[in-house]
Amino acid sequence: MIEPLFVELLVFCLIICVILLVKIKSGVDYNPNAAMLASIVGHAAVLNLIDCFCFIFYESDYPILNLFLNSAYFVTGLLLAYSWYRFAMSVLCKNLWKKKLVRSLSSIPLLVTLGLIVCSFWTGWLFGLDEDGQYCRGPYFFVQMAVCGFYLFVPCTIALTKSFMKRYYPDRSLNMAFSIIGVFPLIMIILQMYLLVGTPTISIGLTISVLIIYVNIQSQLISIDPLTGLNNRHHLGRFLDTKIHNIRKDRKLFLFMIDIDKFKDINENFGRLQGDIVLQIVASALKSVCGHLGHFIARYGADDFAVVAELDDFSDALYLRRNILMILTKNSEHLKFPLRLSIGYTLWNRSNDSIPNYISRAEKQLVADKRSKSMERAVT
Template identity: 75%
Template sequence: MASIVGLAAVLNLVDCFCFIFYESSFPVLNLFLNSVYFVVGLLLTFSWYQFAMGSLCKTLWGKKWLRVLSSIPLLVALAAIACSFWTGWLFSLDENGFYCRGPYFIFHMLVCGLYLFIPSCISFVRIFMKRFYSDRTLNLAFSSIVVLPLAAMFLQMRVLPGTPSISIGLTICILLIFLNIQSERISVDMLTGLNNRNHLNRFLDSKIQHIRKDRQLFLFMLDVDKFRDINENYGRLQGDIVLQIVAESLKNVCGRLGHFIARYGSDEFAVVAELNDFSDALYLRRNILMVLTKNSEHLKFPLRLSIGYTLWNRNGNDSIPDYISRAEKQLVADKRSKSLEMSTP
């Protein structure tokens, strides 16, 4: 992001110089400024593409073949810019020394647009996918990257020709998305990628006012059994891995169904789900435990969860602290029942 902001600053500076010296009597300066503008604009959009893909598709972006394939349009466009000094493919100077677009100018625009549109399209599709519900705000931010630049492009080409609108629109959009990402990170647990406790409270405050009439709102509180022993016997790094396994298991089961997931405390998690009745809640609980068992098969020790859940009362006398307290009491009861089972000969 630092390199993106730096390139955006350079692009704005060069764009302003191009506007100032548009009718300059120094053709070489005009040609140089426009070539720099083409290069910086290309590098800026490619840097954004790398940042966005790394944020949206971490696993896929880790594959070398995709990174190599993605850099091919960049290299071809850079070669076209270099050749334009002699061929005029992308830009040239007329007989009066003024800048004019070349016959293949659209190729440069398509490459830049490609690097902007691909992450935007991916994030836009994910907005409507239940499995990415917890990342909805982030996807909304990434999908908006094309809005301001397109509006600025129309302004620069149709309304105020020559004014440095595109670079300004792109910079404002990138900065707004960056602020949005930073704001989202305040509400996200960095270890697991889940929502944090503050976000859970805000979500509950909003959700209880919009519960579907044909559904019931359940709050699940989950806790890793003997987590302290895991840290002491296998190390805190292994403890972090355990928390990530639990988080991934919850995403696999609850995220796909559109339920809200959060890390509530050290080894405690929370799930908010709209369900039909208690039988659905019990079924969800079983699925969580089943997926967790499968995902933790490679560990040297058994990984188990205690789960308590409760129903939001619509009588108007319920409160969020009471709601959470009831779920935690059920969690404690589940832990005690396990302890009794283990102590019974």
Template identity: 35%
Template sequence: MVKCLYVEICIICILIMVLLISNVKKKFTIMFADRLFLSILWTATGLFISDGAWILIEGLNFIGAKAIHNCLNLIYFTLTGTIGLLWLIYTDYKINQDEDRLKRRLKWYALPFGVLLVLILSSPWTGWIFSLSRDNIYHGGRCHAMQMLIAFVYLFWAAILALVAVKRTEKRYLRSEYLTLASFIILPLAGGIVQGKIHGFPLIWVGTAISILIVFVNTQNQQITKDGLTGINNRRYLNCYLDTRLNNKRRKKKLFFILMDIDSFKEINDTYGHIEGDVAIIRIAGILKEVCCGSNDFLARYGGDEFAIVCERDDCQEVENLVQEIASIVTFSNEAGDMKYDVWLSIGYAEYGEAGIVNQDQLISMADKRLYTIKNNRKMQGR
């Protein structure tokens, strides 16, 4: 009965991993982070298969049963260390987004795993990690705890990297992502503690499977709500957020919608190329992130070279101050002269409730109209 339940739990974990693998592989473009995550999924799948298989073969005495049992244990313990190492590598890359840096650190990351691998591969002869009795029954060796200890060292290491990153960044969307990475260890650790009290159930791996699923869901949510080029909120999320704010009847301040557009963006693309156009968009997004950092203002890429901010202020003067702050930082950035061209913004805004504005479309339309009035005036003045 216990064996059946153990195997059923492993099968459920395997099915979760297969489902996630299928979803990741459906992506149009598989980036380096996706490949790392796929490696974690495949490793977890192999781990769950070997964990479910060894309990079925334990105690059987047909020809070759002991050899198969040895192989399953070798695979299982190797993958236990591997999944910890891969999680650390994945966390490092998600935080730093630097393949070269990761390659330089890889040899240090792999050292504990190298020690563990020697202990595992020698176990059929030394019994350091595990041994099998004559009747094909598994026994833990004197260094048995090393395999789980090293796996958790990697998870703790990754959690520390993520928590340090949380402390260093002021960007809320990154904080959320890093906290998800840092909390990965919680469920496997809780499962391990409970498993120590209740033997016969793979609770560590149940916790691991759920943690992987949480990371996947969080990543999917990021991709649904974030703009791929700039990392800020996308238009789809903007529309949802704005709709929510407009329906909030307990709002204490006035709601404003600010729309911004890069001047002469087509000329930048035509003169310097579309890659340089992307650089200009990223540059403006960086400035707007700096302005909105630490506030409750909602920043999004509206589309193309347009950006939007949804904010609450006491009056129009406070919005004017925000607009002037953005313009000042853009001017300072241009004066720094670190690019081949200057980038300027035309900015228009509207207040919800003014001039009969009663819905999202009217609010955006009014801000858009004012933006293009400013843009046309600049063109007439030769700016």
């Protein structure tokens, strides 16, 4: 009764993968990352299907069929691990993954292992048939597992390292999710190899992993602004609701409201595409100044941004404001027009404050900053 149960579990996992694949393919924002995610889910679906056939035809009168099914399982599992590696690296190390040399070097273990799989039909290096005509592992079977482990372990290590670095604090939840997702299939591989031999632990574990990936990405889309990659207004409210109860006793919580001066004129005179570039420049400047310090950054509105920072006093708040303006000036030197920001900030009152009042005060300070600059320009 065990094998029919395994087949049912694998069919259930296959259905989950197919549903996820349809969801991803039919998504409005089907970008290169979504295509790589679709590749992961597609390979997981094929792996479940092959594993299902392996159980059904385990005692087949045609041993060569079992051999071909297992070889197909090896190839699909390897391609799945590599697809995950590509996807994770493109998210975690975007600039590094753009380099052709890095992508080429990363594909070498894949190509070598594929060559070993093909040769195994004659040499038995990774797999073969024993004297009774049954499938058995070859002397270099560990190479397949080691390469798959490498493709899973490297992104997992990078994500785990980043999750403890202040510089990447805004992406901590995403990095933690990637590190957990990478570890889970490794555990399943070890279990199937040594403790649960003959069970579909790997296939089931991988299905759970792709489901976690999909749910995590959907969660990120809900709280992340797609244009700038920053948190959105909804996430700001949730963050403040949690943060105001966890302020360090020796620190003060400041809210900065930031607005792009004459953004409407930029859109009208230079086009909305240029306006989008401006928004990305501002977001990049905020990440550069505030990201490594662990401050929370969000896109609050069309051309409005918000920063939540735990600081020592108002002098630190003033320094942060100056630093943002300085970096923005440097990053926007190539533009054909001056790019300026108005910034207002306020302090959270621990005794009798509320989030609406907190935001309202910061917005009033922002308006005051705009007015003071208008008056300065009028005088000059």
